[in-house]
Amino acid sequence: MTTPQFPSPSRDAYPTPPAGHHPPAAFHAATAGPTQQRAPFPLNTGGGIWAQSYVGEPSSGEPYAGPQQPYAAGPQQPYAAAPEQPGGGYPPPPPYVPRPPRTPWWQRDGVISRLLAGLGVLITLIGVVMMLVLAAQAGYFGPAARVGAGSALSAVLIGAGVWLFGRTGGRTGAVALATTGFAGIFMVVVTMTDYYRWLAPVAGLALAGAVAAAAVALSTYWRSQPMTVLAFLAIAGLAPFITRDVNLELVGFLLLLQAAGILPEKLRGWVTVAPVRTIPVVLALLGAEIFPVGDHVTLRIGAAATCAALGLVAALLPRGKGAEPVGALVYAVASLPLLVAIPAIERPWSILAAAVLAAVTVVALVVARPVGAFTLSAAAVVASIAGLEVCVTTTRGHLLPALIAVVALGLLAVAHQQRSLPVWTIGTFFAILAVGVQVDLVQPAVAWDAAYAARTTGTTDALAGLVVLAAVLGTLWSARRVTSGAAQVPLLLIAPVPAFWSLLVAVLTFGAGVGGKDGYHAAQLIVSAALMAGAMAALALGLKSATHTAGLTVAGLGLVAAALAKLFLYDLAALDGLVRAGSFMAVGLLLLAAGTRYAQAVARRTPDEPTGQEHLRPIG
DSSP: OOOOOOOOSOGGGSOOOOTTOOOOHHHHHHTTOTTSOOOOOOOOOSSOOOOOOOTTOOOOSSOOOSOOHHHHHSOOSOOOOOOOOTTSSOOOOOOOOOOOOOOOGGGSTTHHHHHHHHHHHHHHHHHHHIIIIIHHHHTOSOHHHHHHHHHHHHHHHHHHHHHHHTSTTOHHHHHHHHHHHHHHHHHHHHIIIIISOOSOHHHHHHHHHHHHHHHHHHHHHHTOHHHHHHHHHHHHHHHHHHHSSOOHHHHHHHHHHHHHTHHHHHHHTOTTHHHHHHHHHHHHHHHHHHSOOSSOHHHHHHHHHHHHHHHHHHHHSOOOTTOHHHHHHHHHHHHHHHHHHGGGSOTTHHHHHHHHHHHHHHHHHHHTOSOOHHHHHHHHHHHHHHHHHHHHHHOSSTTHHHHHHHHHHHHHHHHHHHTOHHHHHHHHHHHHHHHHHHHHHSOGGGGTOHHHHHHHOOHHHHHHHHHHHHHHHHHHHHHHHHSOHHHHHHHHHHTHHHHHHHHHHHHHHHHHHHHHHHHHHHHHHHHHHHHHHHHHHHHHHHHHOSSSHHHHHHHHHHHHHHHHHHIIIIIHHHOOHHHHHHHHHHHHHHHHHHHHHHHHHHHHOOTTSOOSOGGGSOOO
16 A cells, blocks of 8 residues: 655645635645655645545646636635745644533522522511511510610621621622621611601601611722612612501602612612612602502602602713613603602692703703713603693693694704704604694684684684694704605605694684684685695795605695685685685786796706706707
8 A cells, every 4th residue: 555645845846826716735736746646635724625635546747637616615815825834734723622611500600609698688687677577566575675686786797797808708798798787777777767756757867868878888889789789679678568658758768779879870880770779769659649648748749859850860970881771761760750740739839840840851951961862862751741741731721732832842952953863753742742632622624614613713723723833844844854864755745734734723713713704714815825825835845956856846736736626616615705806816826926936947947957857858
């Protein structure tokens, strides 16, 4: 058996490889000489697809001209040979390093210890609560002994945690011990304030605030987010068992936790702290609104306003990377109790509370600019709901569409200035809501029934129609800055309908409110002229536009058709005397003016200006 021989490392024995290709291993083996057999020849190209074996094939001494499939399959990069070894050939590929096996979750560092420590915190605090409350109900020990034992145990746990923190492997245990101790002291203070009534509410809140501040300071110094989260969860979950119901004392203690959690959340960028410190007080406030205990409406409203203010401050403060969506959502949740409480307040205080909430939100956004997109959207939701409550609380009459339209205009202005699509969406929703309320209050019969319009409408409806028209036009105005060109096409097709309705309501109700039936008929003349004016404007814009020429032209001609249909189907039959003649004269003169101006505009256009009919020009 002949031992395979490998090619000589000399460069002269190898023909020049084709440009842009990697030479296959069989190519090298074929040029080794007529007496040598072709043997496997590994070429270190990274892909490993050139390692071929042609053992035992006859050799003619000519360059190999066999199948070229490896050339076609190879990567299309310029040829670059690996550095030659001192003894010839190419270096071996790097050794394969297998991926280390994944460690099961129960064997990872700290998982079991943290699980056991967390369970220890929970069980110990439950025992403290039992000692403070259940033992009192059973008659074991005296109140002073129970409170003293709880305080002593909590202090020992805090001291043990501080001592253990600096020891090797003691961080997890130290955090658990200190968390249990601070939560125990906090609940002792709650017991002394709400259960035994040893402390006045103000004194109890002050002492609880000091305990919460100390716990937050230690967890921030230790850089331990779990300590803050566990302490807040333990207090929020066990404190209601001490207070026995959702009362103002419980709300006050939870508000202290909400305020105390802002510092570590912003200083360390702990995103998890935000919902943990906010959701418990929100639930307590909602429970106090649904099941009120005592007649403390002012205190409940003040607590809800404090919760909303803390949420707004936390949302506007600087935050860590990726924390803005959570902060914005938590801010919206924190404002929920106040938004729910406002309808239960008597007028005019409910109007004042909603207006203050909307105004403070807007002013805070202006002062704290720039703000993130999520925060801006959350603030827009809060301010818009508060504005809607102002509108509904102020009136349920025919002025309501105008008030809702004012809220829509404010949102659309913010969306235009900030280029915010979510805020624009909210503003558009309020504009649509204003149109819907207007249709509900002013029936469509106002468009043709003079007696109905004179009997049920007035100048208030005319004012509301103008404001709603401004909101609809504001939707189109801000959409040019916020949305893309493709998204504006449906708006241009849909918006003229509510815009024309609002204009029709404004004109006809004003005429009916001022002059009765005669004023209504005169207003119909103005409507006919307005249709022709809109047609002229659409045709003129069509000549100036390079992209919407066809659509604007069709819209203009459609308005012309609508004006003519109204002229012959309604004005000719319903109007009398000079008003009918004036309607025909107004439409006729506007038609003449439109035709003349359109012809002049087309004649003045240069050949380079687009006309929307470029496809009809001859070629050549």
